[in-house]
Amino acid sequence: MKPDTSPTIKDVARVAGVSLATVSKVINNLPVGEKSRVKVEEAIKTLGYEANTFARALKSSKTYTVALVLPSLKHPFFAHLTDELTKSLMRRGYRALLMITNYDPMAEEKCFAMVRSNKADGAIALTYSPDLTVSGKMPLVTIDRHLGDDVPCVSSDNYRGGELAAKKLIGLGCRSLLHLRVTSGVPGEPDKRGAGFEFKCAAAGVPCRTIILSDRESDLPLFRFVEEHICNGQPEYDGIFCGSDLLACQILRFLHEHGVSVPEQVQIIGYDGIPDRMTGSVSCSTIEQPIAHMAEASVDLILNFNNTSVGANICLPVKYVPGGTTRDEPQASTE
């Protein structure tokens, strides 16, 4: 007679008049006589029984928990990704254990240690550790970072994204391009955007310059550069490809404030394509990452870790979306 504690499999068995094993079988969809099944299901409903995740995990080493390891939730891309990952996990009856590492390799190491000692079924990580030791065959899927041939990696098609941006800008009349990007200092899949961008520029014979800023650095030098080369008199660059929509919007606003009109004088394309919460459309012309799709793919990989061909690198298609900062139609809609 435990008064205020939640009902256990034992209570269900007692109420249904069957044994523990039978209840367990019903719960786990194992073959059970029709009569017992009904009785057990009724008892479960009556008592409001819910399986204790911890007991189950202890016995079967199935935790129904996946760790989500991210550096921060302060960048919209990370936030949206986490949103989709969590929903995807919940849809499949899994729980999301969120861990924020704050770009700290030590913290990342700790998270993985926790996963490794079977406190989670696996981890989906967006890591910035320069030299991460991926020990053992712990189920791990990375996003935007290829860690080794035995660790599947999911990313958007960054190279193609870079190409697409260059192609669009050039097609829309740009004759001098700038590629602006913030990096963490740690190599990752997004680096490929630059390659794709430059390749297309070279192929079209359009000059292009790349500026990479460090993550921690102040943006002052960047804005100074933009001021000098774009804002005074005749802009030196008439097309800018930015590493994120966030950056694109900043540049956009900066140009506005300096009287440079977008997209008339300068056209801008960002990266990410996160729709604005209110308008439902993007806040600038952009290369859209299939975030929901990436989340789904990551969860698929983690949950079928052993069945799947491990080492698969999943590279999902990106899409160009006009958003008012380029001289094409803002939307592909009927308008």
Place this chain on the structure above:
Amino acid sequence: MKPDTSPTIKDVARVAGVSLATVSKVINNLPVGEKSRVKVEEAIKTLGYEANTFARALKSSKTYTVALVLPSLKHPFFAHLTDELTKSLMRRGYRALLMITNYDPMAEEKCFAMVRSNKADGAIALTYSPDLTVSGKMPLVTIDRHLGDDVPCVSSDNYRGGELAAKKLIGLGCRSLLHLRVTSGVPGEPDKRGAGFEFKCAAAGVPCRTIILSDRESDLPLFRFVEEHICNGQPEYDGIFCGSDLLACQILRFLHEHGVSVPEQVQIIGYDGIPDRMTGSVSCSTIEQPIAHMAEASVDLILNFNNTSVGANICLPVKYVPGGTTRDEPQASTE
């Protein structure tokens, strides 16, 4: 001899040459002989032992897990809040179980059911359920929503925030104010901003109009309104208080595109005060919510649920931060 499974308390006991009980005592900081303690600690280090959360939770009903129940991570305020909550929990050795409800009351109900059947030590929730049944004495802390006298609620000082915004705008010369806000239809603490804003306006004899948009609604009517009343000829309103920085930035950009100069013709103040990731400063003049402080307070409340005077409503101070969309100094710095 379990080869690839992580070491247990049993392994530690064997290596250290003591009993299970002794190891447990060392782990839990219970009185133990100096010699044993040292031996056990060495064994733990050698084996890389880490306590199994699940076994511990099963036995002691302490899960060291707090559920974070949020409608979405797609709004920067929610994302930043989750970021801070998670970090605060991790700092104290707790784990964050993230649940995204997508504004769905059924999903919220499910999350709470899970917490109730002791799968977590408590929940911190930002809920939009119109009629949430807070059953039992499950440790629950809400954010921005007062659910009942037995549920502690943490929020920023919304009323004061509204007052502050009005006071600033009026002090900076505005003579006709507009309050723009998006609501979910569910009453909550943020509603108080309007009251504070209107109170100050009335006190100063400055006319003010409030427009509240539904969450799901398209923003079209809003922009149409802004276009009609602000963008053509002499703006009818020369000061706008927005429900979030996101909204403020949209309005800002919309005005820019219509040739209305900010802050010269119209001044704007947002709400949230989330610093831009790159610049480290806010993207518009704003009322800053103490997000980290709110997270810390929520975690404090949850972890000391029974010790604390339950029902406490914690209302944390907000701050006005100039950010370029008002006619005052953009920063309080030395510059």
Place this chain on the structure above:
DNA sequence: TTGTAAGCGTTATCAC
């Protein structure tokens, strides 16, 4: 088909 019983890794209550 169903029930019995062992054990997952801990903690806690006892004797020693």
Place this chain on the structure above:
DNA sequence: GTGATAACGCTTACAA
């Protein structure tokens, strides 16, 4: 101070 030992709620051979 230390060490057996019985739970915690569940899964899973194995027995009936």
